[in-house]
Amino acid sequence: MSQVLALAGGPKAVQTDPGDIFDWPIVTQEDRDAVLDVLERRAMSGTETTAAFEREFAAWQGTQYCLGFSTGTASLQAAMYGCGVGVGDEIICPSLTYWASCLQVYTLGGTVVFAEVDPDSLCLAPGDIEARITPRTKAIVCVHYMGHPCDMDPIMEIARRRGVKVIEDVSHAQGALYRGRKVGTIGDVAAMSLMSGKSLAIGEAGILCTNNLEIYERALSLGHYERFGDDIQTPYLRESLGLPLGGYKYRMHQMSSAMGRVQLKHYDGRCAEIQRAMNHFWDLLEGVPGVRAHRPAKESGSTMGGWYAAHGLYRPEELGGLSVTRFCEAVRAEGCSTSPGANMPLHSHPLFNTTDIYGHGRPTRIAHSDRDLRQPPGSLPVTEAMPARCYGIPWFKHFRADIIAEYAEAFRKVALNAERLLADDPGNPPTLGGWHFFRHR
Numbered sequence: 001m002s003q004v005l006a007l008a009g010g011p012k013a014v015q016t017d018p019g020d021i022f023d024w025p026i027v028t029q030e031d032r033d034a035v036l037d038v039l040e041r042r043a044m045s046g047t048e049t050t051a052a053f054e055r056e057f058a059a060w061q062g063t064q065y066c067l068g069f070s071t072g073t074a075s076l077q078a079a080m081y082g083c084g085v086g087v088g089d090e091i092i093c094p095s096l097t098y099w100a101s102c103l104q105v106y107t108l109g110g111t112v113v114f115a116e117v118d119p120d121s122l123c124l125a126p127g128d129i130e131a132r133i134t135p136r137t138k139a140i141v142c143v144h145y146m147g148h149p150c151d152m153d154p155i156m157e158i159a160r161r162r163g164v165k166v167i168e169d170v171s172h173a174q175g176a177l178y179r180g181r182k183v184g185t186i187g188d189v190a191a192m193s194l195m196s197g198k199s200l201a202i203g204e205a206g207i208l209c210t211n212n213l214e215i216y217e218r219a220l221s222l223g224h225y226e227r228f229g230d231d232i233q234t235p236y237l238r239e240s241l242g243l244p245l246g247g248y249k250y251r252m253h254q255m256s257s258a259m260g261r262v263q264l265k266h267y268d269g270r271c272a273e274i275q276r277a278m279n280h281f282w283d284l285l286e287g288v289p290g291v292r293a294h295r296p297a298k299e300s301g302s303t304m305g306g307w308y309a310a311h312g313l314y315r316p317e318e319l320g321g322l323s324v325t326r327f328c329e330a331v332r333a334e335g336c337s338t339s340p341g342a343n344m345p346l347h348s349h350p351l352f353n354t355t356d357i358y359g360h361g362r363p364t365r366i367a368h369s370d371r372d373l374r375q376p377p378g379s380l381p382v383t384e385a386m387p388a389r390c391y392g393i394p395w396f397k398h399f400r401a402d403i404i405a406e407y408a409e410a411f412r413k414v415a416l417n418a419e420r421l422l423a424d425d426p427g428n429p430p431t432l433g434g435w436h437f438f439r440h441r
């Protein structure tokens, strides 16, 4: 293989047409039949297909209750409401995540306090949570970020001791294991996106899972009026049956739940192949300076789930200080699409600092707070350093060793020739990444 970088006129590391290796979700006649069946039954707005999907999802996830939603955003808002978040209450969440891990809390009159992430897992740092708990803290939102399980044991210990609920945001990581347990079964409630493009992709949809009846019924009461009836057991909820307490309508479109039933059946098998392909990619890069796998240690009992928006960790200090911006430019020239950064830290956006959304006459972030809990840029240094320390990697859906080797070679070749790139390194711009990184095809 040539060592001359493509940026310097050498041959590209990636030469072969990738075919369907990146296509997701995998759609077959079985999906088409299921969706058309809903259409022909004019059953788009019913609940029977969704109820069947919920039963199957509950069995797969291993929780007693599952509730389908129109979006992951809605399911997470309902999880917050389920945990009792109300006016003036606080949730703790990482700032390095998609906005729907926390932003809906404003609609409940609550607010968010951000905690740092661990620089290797990119998930909530257990050591940075406890000092941020106040009498107003109702829940900790654990995001299994980009497929990597959060370190749940210490987080659950803190939460139990301090009487705070734990919400798992599983949008990126369906099927991941944390020390042998499936993520989504460890906290008090899990909620997640099932949007096209996510690991478990069924259209526009979300789902909430819990073993706690009160959380389930509160979550249901927010936007499922058609199911908020005589079956409800929580006494105080029974006083208001029939209309949605949140004033929302959140049921899942049945073309999504029909597709979900098909996708779920194949999910474990397809994920096993993704797991094999992605681990092979990282095994090929083991020992290469500057690049590190974002995955749990082997033999830890923890695994990635689905590898949604897979990223790699960047260590510029091993490459003479080469910026991740220049690094990615060189990898792209090798024929492998990548970009620097990940989600932009949420606390850098005006919505978390100055914006008055509802006319409270003060920033919504502190509209109901008795202290100024805002976290201006500079206040979360570990999180703020992360965008310059990660980059996107290919998300392989099939184990095809020859093709995977070409993409790994793109990263290896650039890392091993990093010193040649230093002269023209423009450095990183002030911000890297975006508010979302999923590109709709």
Ligand SMILES: *Cc1c(COP(=O)(O)O)cnc(C)c1O
Pocket (backbone or CB within 6 Å): 071, 072, 073, 074, 076, 097, 098, 100, 101, 143, 169, 171, 172, 192, 193, 194, 195, 205, 206
């Ligand atoms: C996509 C996503 C959501 C929101 O899900 P939607 O289905 O898009 O509403 C929530 N949290 C995370 C971490 C996500 O990536």
